[in-house]
Amino acid sequence: MQETYPFQLKPLNYSYNALEPYIDxxxxxxxxxxxxxxxxxxxxxxxxxxxxxxxxxxxxxxxxxxxxxxxxxxxxxxxxxxxxxxxxxxxIMNKPSNSTPQGLLEIAINNTFGSFDEMKNHIKAAALGQFGSGYAWLVVDSYGNLKVIPTPNQDTPLPQNTCPILIIDVWEHAYYLKYQNRRAEYIDNWWNVVNWNKVLENYMACKTQMW
The missing domain is CATH 1.10.287.990 (Fe,Mn superoxide dismutase (SOD) domain)
Known part of the structure; x- marks a missing residue:
């Protein structure tokens, strides 16, 4: 995969219908x-x-x-x-499953937010609070701690010296065909297709690199 110019469209790791019924x-x-x-x-x-x-x-x-x-x-x-x-x-998505964060990521989530459900509440609040288009992120900050932040449009947390491990897209094109204006329902259902093995991999990579 080309990592510099000219950039290429990165193929999906799953089929187009793999995220059904949560994302069509x-x-x-x-x-x-x-x-x-x-x-x-x-x-x-x-x-x-x-x-x-x-x-x-x-x-x-x-x-x-x-x-x-x-x-x-x-x-x-x-x-x-x-x-x-x-x-x-x-x-960070894959076919639906009941998986949850494991290992050091689970420990970090519990230490930071108190529980997995409470972390989800923080991310949902950030995603719902993003006026218009944008994202909600789970990142590792420069001290190695987890943090939830929103960004508008196509901004990223990288200039803030953080390392992203999870992102939910709340641009309308990410959900409108199925959910119309029901952003909260999309957010709640999206957790069913998060690939926590990949998020853990991202977390471990962030913890071992310099940011």
């Missing part, structure tokens, strides 16, 4: 093949005239977009952010 096949297909692909294409288009930045990774672009030329910053912020956010969102 049509939504996954349009969300991945249309919305995400547009961000990939627009990011490549924006970077094409700037070969001096072609060796930067997606993470580097997202985290350091303010260091780019002024006329490139908005395009990278929106489109690199769109690629990064969607890649993480699709990566």
């Amino acid at each position: 096949e049509e939504t996954v297909r349009i969300h991945h093949d249309k919305h995400l692909k547009t961000y990939v294409d627009n990011l490549n288009k924006a970077l094409q005239p700037y070969p001096e930045y072609h060796n930067l990774s997606l993470t580097q672009l997202v985290k350091n977009y303010m260091q780019l030329p002024t006329k490139l910053q908005t395009a990278v912020r929106n489109n690199a952010g769109g690629v990064y956010n969607h890649n993480l969102y699709f990566d």
Whole structure:
């Protein structure tokens, strides 16, 4: 998978209908093949005239977009952010299961929030409180602690020196075909398709790298 320019559409790790009945096949297909692909294409288009930045990774672009030329910053912020956010969102989902956080992640959640259910309440509040389009995140901060934060549009927590491990997309295109304006119902059902093994993997990676 190409990690620098030209960026490529990252394939799903599951079939389009794998998240049924909680996220419908049509939504996954349009969300991945249309919305995400547009961000990939627009990011490549924006970077094409700037070969001096072609060796930067997606993470580097997202985290350091303010260091780019002024006329490139908005395009990278929106489109690199769109690629990064969607890649993480699709990566941490899988077919429905009753799984819950395990191992060191479970311990960290209980220590930080008191319980798994209370963590979900914090993330739901952040997701519902995000006016318009955006995301709610579970991140590891620079002290190694878990934290819930929202971001608008295609912004990411990376410039805040945090390491994301879980993300829920609350742009309307992520849920509107099935849930219409019922964002809260979508959020509640979304937990059924979270791949906690992947979230644990993200958590362990964050804990062992420098941020």
